[in-house]
Amino acid sequence: MRTLTFFGVSLLALAGAGFVAQQSATQAQQPMPRPAADPEVVAKGAALAAIGNCNTCHTAEGGKTLAGGRPLATPFGTVYSTNLTPDPDTGIGRWSLSEFRRAMHEGVGRDGRELYPAFPYDHYTHVTNEDLGAIFVYLTSREAMRTEIPDNRMFVPRPFVAVWKALYFKAGTLAADPAHDTQWNRGRYLAEGLAHCGACHTPHNALGAEEPERALDGGRIEGWSAPALNAQSPAPHPWTVDDLTTYLRTGFDPQHGVAAGSMAAVTQNLATAPEADVRAIAVYVASQMPASRAADSRGASGTSQPAAPVAEDAVPDSLAAAATSVDGAAIYKSACAGCHERAFRGIPLARSTALTDTTSANLVRITFDGVAPREGSPGGIMPGFAGALTDRQMAALAGYLRSEVGRAPPWSDVEREIAKAREEAKAKKAS
Amino acid sequence: MITLQVNGQAHAVDADPATPLLYVLRDHLQLNGAKYGCGLGQCGACTVLVDGEPVFSCITPILVVQERAIRTLEGLGTAERPGPVQQAFIDEQAAQCGYCIPGMIVRAQALLEKNPAPTDDEIRAALNGNLCRCGTHMRILRAVRRAAQGFKASSGKS
Numbered sequence: 398m399r400t401l402t403f404f405g406v407s408l409l410a411l412a413g414a415g416f417v418a419q420q421s422a423t424q425a426q427q428p429m430p431r432p433a434a435d436p437e438v439v440a441k442g443a444a445l446a447a448i449g450n451c452n453t454c455h456t457a458e459g460g461k462t463l464a465g466g467r468p469l470a471t472p473f474g475t476v477y478s479t480n481l482t483p484d485p486d487t488g489i490g491r492w493s494l495s496e497f498r499r500a501m502h503e504g505v506g507r508d509g510r511e512l513y514p515a516f517p518y519d520h521y522t523h524v525t526n527e528d529l530g531a532i533f534v535y536l537t538s539r540e541a542m543r544t545e546i547p548d549n550r551m552f553v554p555r556p557f558v559a560v561w562k563a564l565y566f567k568a569g570t571l572a573a574d575p576a577h578d579t580q581w582n583r584g585r586y587l588a589e590g591l592a593h594c595g596a597c598h599t600p601h602n603a604l605g606a607e608e609p610e611r612a613l614d615g616g617r618i619e620g621w622s623a624p625a626l627n628a629q630s631p632a633p634h635p636w637t638v639d640d641l642t643t644y645l646r647t648g649f650d651p652q653h654g655v656a657a658g659s660m661a662a663v664t665q666n667l668a669t670a671p672e673a674d675v676r677a678i679a680v681y682v683a684s685q686m687p688a689s690r691a692a693d694s695r696g697a698s699g700t701s702q703p704a705a706p707v708a709e710d711a712v713p714d715s716l717a718a719a720a721t722s723v724d725g726a727a728i729y730k731s732a733c734a735g736c737h738e739r740a741f742r743g744i745p746l747a748r749s750t751a752l753t754d755t756t757s758a759n760l761v762r763i764t765f766d767g768v769a770p771r772e773g774s775p776g777g778i779m780p781g782f783a784g785a786l787t788d789r790q791m792a793a794l795a796g797y798l799r800s801e802v803g804r805a806p807p808w809s810d811v812e813r814e815i816a817k818a819r820e821e822a823k824a825k826k827a828s
Numbered sequence: 829m830i831t832l833q834v835n836g837q838a839h840a841v842d843a844d845p846a847t848p849l850l851y852v853l854r855d856h857l858q859l860n861g862a863k864y865g866c867g868l869g870q871c872g873a874c875t876v877l878v879d880g881e882p883v884f885s886c887i888t889p890i891l892v893v894q895e896r897a898i899r900t901l902e903g904l905g906t907a908e909r910p911g912p913v914q915q916a917f918i919d920e921q922a923a924q925c926g927y928c929i930p931g932m933i934v935r936a937q938a939l940l941e942k943n944p945a946p947t948d949d950e951i952r953a954a955l956n957g958n959l960c961r962c963g964t965h966m967r968i969l970r971a972v973r974r975a976a977q978g979f980k981a982s983s984g985k986s
Contacts, residue, residue, distance in 0.1 A: 731889035780869030784881030
């Protein structure tokens with residue numbers, strides 16, 4: 398009797414559980430019903446998403462904006478970005494706001510799985526619920542696109558992320574710093590949160606976590622160097638708030654040159670963000686690098702002086718007939734000076750961080766690949782010299798520029814960076 | 829004197845080492861296939877091959893290409909015996925004014941030598957640095973596709 402009752406109750410419970418499971422499965426199949434999006438909230442969300450640089454990682458090359466599928470190479474394998482459009486099957490069409498919030502704040506997917514920290518939730522955790530709500534409304538009001546996203550090729554299993562989080566991840570918002578004004582605090586909120594500057598500009602430890610005690614000391618991203626944004630900044634000219642605002646909003650500042658590599662996409666996004674927000678980021682970042690080290694060693698005044706005018710038609714001197722093909726100075730004079738020593742064309746290289754940075758990575762990549770604006774966008778241009786220069790010529794040119802123009806001790810990584818850049822170019826062509 | 833290896837022939841050239849390769853090809857060697865377009869490495873009309881890689885000869889000083897294998901449009905065939913890429917451009921009548929075409933052919937040659945069966949996306953990516961103001965892009969694309977067939981055929985024969 399007892400057994401029977403127990404059995405009966407169990408059956409009932411099982412049936413009930415089955416019903417619940419079936420109901421939630423049905424729910425999971427349905428796209429989340431959304432109220433009509435308020436255009437003001439959409440616009441706010443779009444501006445915040447631009448500051449968050451979401452579209453850079455979540456858009457595949459040649460793919461639809463935010464529809465995901467871009468491979469992101471990490472030291473732990475390749476992770477493919479997800480589809481942020483509201484497609485119910487392959488995107489976030491079935492996500493609730495609270496699930497989105499959990500992903501952004503805690504790095505947990507809709508299915509409860511740990512998310513790889515290539516998705517910078519260690520920064521997004523600082524974003525307020527209100528801002529996340531606006532971003533969510535913006536994303537879910539986009540056109541739904543279906544994307545078949547390849548499986549990640551990570552050799553670190555997901556459960557390990559929980560260990561990583563226990564070691565390095567601190568959830569929670571940033572308390573305002575009363576020692577600073579509202580603008581600085583706004584800048585810090587954006588730079589440390591959505592804009593996730595540190596994801597590239599802070600060195601990462603062996604397990605891929607940012608090293609908090611070396612915040613903004615400079616890091617590497619996709620082969621490029623993300624220079625230090627603190628007292629270690631290698632910028633020959635100290636960055637002012639105005640310089641930074643111009644650079645971040647246009648991708649170019651006459652005192653510092655053009656945003657290249659991964660930074661180009663950041664500035665293209667910030668061009669669409671509210672100027673006040675970009676200026677706030679500039680205020681915060683500039684405060685991290687009061688009178689940079691490189692500028693100090695040059696005895697710079699610390700203020701932004703316009704560069705001495707260069708004669709429009711300054712033609713480089715003709716070369717000594719004895720110049721060899723691996724003479725860095727001769728290569729510079731014959732291949733580079735024609736543009737870089739004319740005002741309003743190439744920037745004088747003495748202003749370029751690529752020459753004073755701790756690594757030759759950016760100089761090598763810019764020389765090989767040039768600078769190109771995104772298809773259809775305005776921006777600085779420079780033709781690449783990958784085919785014109787041999788490895789030995791590139792090394793000679795880098796050596797000359799580093800010592801004579803950058804006025805810094807020789808790099809030890811030039812050959813390595815040249816080889817890496819050649820490999821990357823080959824891999825890009827093959828893909 | 830600087831020695832240049834152009835289309836398999838050595839030429840001793842009396843020119844400043846800073847002189848752009850394009851000027852030497854046209855003015856000293858009378859190889860007028862490569863064209864002067866923008867002079868800034870932005871249009872591709874001056875494209876030639878150096879060690880098999882396409883370069884903008886208008887911004888490449890002869891200093892850096894001494895003793896390296898330079899190939900120009902003239903090295904790909906003659907009017908009587910055009911090379912497969914040249915023939916494909918003729919067959920597709922890809923030229924309108926024709927100014928950009930030498931650069932297009934040379935860059936297509938570089939592509940096909942590495943990748944004899946490119947996809948349309950690969951062709952577009954490879955020719956991205958070359959501009960055509962007449963707008964014959966669709967014919968140029970057809971010509972490169974046709975040239976790829978020719979490449980396949982000729983590699984099949986050998």
